Amino acid sequence: MDELFRTLPADAASTDVLAAGGLRYGLVGADPDERDAFSQAVSRGFYSSIAEAEELYEAREAYDDRRTTAVWDDSAAEPETPVATVDSWPTPLTMPGGGSLPAWAISGVTVAPTHRRRGIARALLEGELRTARALRLPIAALTVSEATIYGRFGFAPVASAVDLVIDTRRAAWTGPQAKGRVHFVQRDALRTIAPGIQQRARVAGDVDRWPGYWDRLLGLRASLAKKAADLRAVRYDDEHGEPQGFVVYRVKDAGADFSRHPVEVVDLVAATTDAYAGLWRYLLELDLVHEITVDLRSVDEPLRWMVADPRAVRTRAHSDHLWTRILDVAVALEGRRWQTAGAIVLEVTDPLGFAAGRFSLAVDEAGRATVMTTDAPAEVTLDAGALAAVHLGGTSPLTLAAAGRASGGQEALERLHALAVTPVPPRLSFWF
Numbered sequence: 001m002d003e004l005f006r007t008l009p010a011d012a013a014s015t016d017v018l019a020a021g022g023l024r025y026g027l028v029g030a031d032p033d034e035r036d037a038f039s040q041a042v043s044r045g046f047y048s049s050i051a052e053a054e055e056l057y058e059a060r061e062a063y064d065d066r067r068t069t070a071v072w073d074d075s076a077a078e079p080e081t082p083v084a085t086v087d088s089w090p091t092p093l094t095m096p097g098g099g100s101l102p103a104w105a106i107s108g109v110t111v112a113p114t115h116r117r118r119g120i121a122r123a124l125l126e127g128e129l130r131t132a133r134a135l136r137l138p139i140a141a142l143t144v145s146e147a148t149i150y151g152r153f154g155f156a157p158v159a160s161a162v163d164l165v166i167d168t169r170r171a172a173w174t175g176p177q178a179k180g181r182v183h184f185v186q187r188d189a190l191r192t193i194a195p196g197i198q199q200r201a202r203v204a205g206d207v208d209r210w211p212g213y214w215d216r217l218l219g220l221r222a223s224l225a226k227k228a229a230d231l232r233a234v235r236y237d238d239e240h241g242e243p244q245g246f247v248v249y250r251v252k253d254a255g256a257d258f259s260r261h262p263v264e265v266v267d268l269v270a271a272t273t274d275a276y277a278g279l280w281r282y283l284l285e286l287d288l289v290h291e292i293t294v295d296l297r298s299v300d301e302p303l304r305w306m307v308a309d310p311r312a313v314r315t316r317a318h319s320d321h322l323w324t325r326i327l328d329v330a331v332a333l334e335g336r337r338w339q340t341a342g343a344i345v346l347e348v349t350d351p352l353g354f355a356a357g358r359f360s361l362a363v364d365e366a367g368r369a370t371v372m373t374t375d376a377p378a379e380v381t382l383d384a385g386a387l388a389a390v391h392l393g394g395t396s397p398l399t400l401a402a403a404g405r406a407s408g409g410q411e412a413l414e415r416l417h418a419l420a421v422t423p424v425p426p427r428l429s430f431w432f
């Protein structure tokens with residue numbers, strides 16, 4: 001897998017579809033100019049500024065670990081700049097029960113405004129799914145700019161997130177007394193331990209953060225030095241002195257009233273409930289601060305239960321965050337732990353074919369599943385996206401049935417609910 005995912009030739013069917021429209025589809029080569037043109041096309045596609053030399057250098061490093069695929073129009077005024085881009089890489093996706101499945105992460109999907117709505121994104125996406133399948137990956141994953149694009153390719157939102165605003169003056173601490181203590185640390189010192197803490201903190205739905213992501217988050221890149229100058233890092237150590245969590249935040253300008261500084265939490269990661277309490281209490285009790293904003297938290301954040309006034313913790317946005325697409329039903333369903341012992345027959349519909357079929361799911365006392373194709377009558381019928389939502393444990397089949405995305409008898413839907421839905425909602429802790 002290591003090299004193959006970068007070198008496997010571009011998907012043949014998409015090559016043909018795009019060639020019929022006069023376009024060239026292929027992998028981006030190692031040549032720095034070609035890489036930089038790819039990066040500039042991604043920046044343009046997402047309406048970012050033209051990347052500067054330092055950013056291009058950093059992007060080259062980041063793309064070294066990915067498969068980068070582009071579409072070129074040789075008749076364009078600047079034929080060397082791709083008119084469409086996508087990058088992808090295999091990554092462990094945490095499953096309910098704590099294990100992980102290898103997933104195909106897809107990012108950087110752009111089509112130049114000059115070339116929109118002629119099927120280029122469809123060719124790119126279908127090419128990515130076939131490539132993932134050729135690499136024997138059971139699931140694809142992405143985060144989206146718009147929630148209207150990916151459903152047609154069998155993706156569904158599987159892990160939601162909330163952005164919170166906390167009124168610290170109303171949020172008197174009523175949670176447990178943390179046993180350890182907080183320390184200010186340098187960001188580069190935190191860089192060495194943060195990935196390990198995040199690994200331990202992961203719940204279903206999280207994926208690996210790559211080295212360049214950590215450097216960017218902590219402002220350790222030359223291009224970010226100025227922007228990151230106001231970032232503070234605090235580490236939480238348990239009563240034995242073991243680091244169990246950290247928060248990275250900035251205190252913003254207070255304006256006319258020095259007692260009203262807003263705090264923006266860039267990331268808060270806690271591997272234990274004790275660290276979670278210690279870090280949140282630290283933030284809520286900062287002097288001269290009236291408000292804290294934090295994004296991409298769990299839909300079931302314990303913080304609400306740790307303050308005197310739960311309305312001090314206001315949800316400012318609730319979004320679909322992680323989207324997945326099941327490519328191999330048996331491997332995907334066997335790759336998670338289920339909540340109870342039991343059995344069910346599922347019929348999966350999938351216009352793109354990858355997940356279509358009828359499957360028996362049998363779960364033992366330990367929550368391990370055996371999945372086989374079957375001719376037995378289907379008890380629950382659902383589309384590939386609905387299956388992805390049930391698979392990660394955050395969506396009830398009863399909700400999907402009410403929405404017309406699943407069907408079956410009430411007892412069978414409830415049985416699937418009991419098998420699948422997890423007590424802790426899935427959560428992806430960052431954008432990729």
Ligand SMILES: CC(=O)SCCNC(=O)CCNC(=O)[C@H](O)C(C)(C)COP(=O)(O)OP(=O)(O)OC[C@H]1O[C@@H](n2cnc3c(N)ncnc32)[C@H](O)[C@@H]1OP(=O)(O)O
Pocket residue numbers: 045046106107108109110111112115116117118119120121122123142143144145146148149152
């Ligand atoms: C994982 C990520 O990277 S998310 C980032 C996605 N990229 C962006 O948002 C950047 C800005 N947007 C773009 O670059 C382009 O508009 C894209 C990539 C969203 C779409 O590219 P296009 O080549 O125009 O899409 P294409 O013509 O292949 O359309 C495929 C289908 O999606 C639909 N579609 C395309 N864009 C959108 C959209 N923004 N909203 C809703 N539907 C859309 C089309 O109608 C078409 O539907 P159909 O095939 O079912 O009839």
